[in-house]
Amino acid sequence: MSSLTKNTLAGLREILTRGDASSVEITQDYLAEISARRDLNTFITVTQDDALVSAKVADQIRAAGQASLTTGLPIAHKDLFCTKGILTSCGSKMLSNFISPYDAEVVSKCKNAGFVMLGKLNMDEFAMGSSNETSYFGPVKNPWSPTHVPGGSSGGSAAAVAARLTPLATATDTGGSIRQPAAFTGTSGLKPTYGRVSRFGMIAFASSLDQGGLIAQTAEDLAIGMQIISGHDNKDSTSALIEVPNYESLLNDSIRGLTIGLPEEFFDSRLDTRMQSQIEEVIRIFTSLGANTVSVSLTHVAEAIPAYYVIAPAEASSNLSRFDGVRFGYRAEKPIDLTDLYECSRGEGFGSEVKRRILIGTYALSEGYFDAYYKKAQQIRRLIKQDFDRAFSLCDLLLSPTTPSTAFALGEKSDDPVAMYLEDIYTIATNLAGLPGGSFQAGLIDGLPAGYQLTGPAFSEAKILNAAHKVQQVTDWHTHYPEEIRNV
């Protein structure tokens, strides 16, 4: 691994500012690493030529004295964000031929900020999965152990950051898809508050839950990226018209007196004992930094999974009705009539997990079942939100493990959807309540990363990043990367 690609995003920014390396040199190093680690299957598309052109432009802008703080820094996008003129597959056969005619707002913002896009990252098909095994382009491997999953659905984003193939990756989180893979790969990930980041040009899965965010090595790097991608967008009426704070300037605030809530329900018998001791170590560090802890209860959190697996598939069944084989995407050959065209294109274009969710969603919304499923789930959603409101009247942030255990083996849960769904036990309630949540490194268990999760009230991203940054200042978990371990 070259010395340049070992850097954090903040480190690369310093290197560029000092003139120790050019954006072209940095980009070339990353492209070489990406090429050397094809075995991980993190990238669906590598935009090598475009990246070198953008890097050259960035260097010219810098030479002219017009560089911004992010000019020339590398980034890679989850293949769910539309990128103009570049394949945007969403991990699906359905979109395996889709060259997007426009950029997602997040992609535009990164371009305007001078980021150099290295390529598009692998993911579970339509972001439906917790292991990155549902991708049409094959599973992503965990850089810490090639026989283990990297988590999902942003498995490519997390694995690419973990393997130092990009310093920053966009990702999305509908039920844990940023936080769980961040935990499984020893990276830092932030799912912002619903509405903090524009969803324009993000291929929709469940519109009341989806939120774009980032995966990087550190909270500081997430702060740099969040500054660029956050804010209201006229093209997304659900994006919030709320001022974006200066995340980086708030990173070093003291956390003395911060009250951290520990949800009782997240520390029960399901939790792996070694995971529990890693989390206890994180709590001890927070306490040593002057934070207080208080026990809180999220009474309805156990019902978050069944409620989510009604609401998300219901919204998905509606959103995915746009894939009809007529306007874009995969089209079946030789249909008998229009209905046959729809049914065959969708039957052949979608993978089995996507089909399962469309069927569940269609069933839950069908006549006679609406009240028992969809309405009931929405009522539980309110109870969950009220649980969080009550908890945040007692504390500033909630702390828990991100996942019950470390990464599981490839194939271990792929035939058992319910076991896979239960993976999201600690992350899913956050999405139902629309809250921000981050996952950060909490050391290793048998050579595999553990992660802890911080959840905050709406629009408290700065506080989450501040707290995580303070921990990263006194720990070195975030500096570990797989190759180092392998070489020991």
Next chain:
Amino acid sequence: MSLSGADIQCVAKLARLRLTEAETTSTLSQLNSILTMIDSMQAVITEGVAPLAHPLELTQVLRIDEVTEENAREAYQMTAPAIKDGLYLVPRVVE
């Protein structure tokens, strides 16, 4: 409640999804185990609780209703499987 193969075919029809015979069989047990998991919701007392459709109960931001986008039909149709004269082609629906 438990679904039968015929139920799955009916829902698949509603969802415009063609399932093969083998897919129907393998999907059946998986969907039923998912529905069993989902049915655990029924134990929660929700009487009088207003459904929550959206996480942030903020007022949606309105903008002035004016045209800001240019016509980009050609660019958007570049991704279509079959077009002619600016129209999407599908199998004949009217004889």
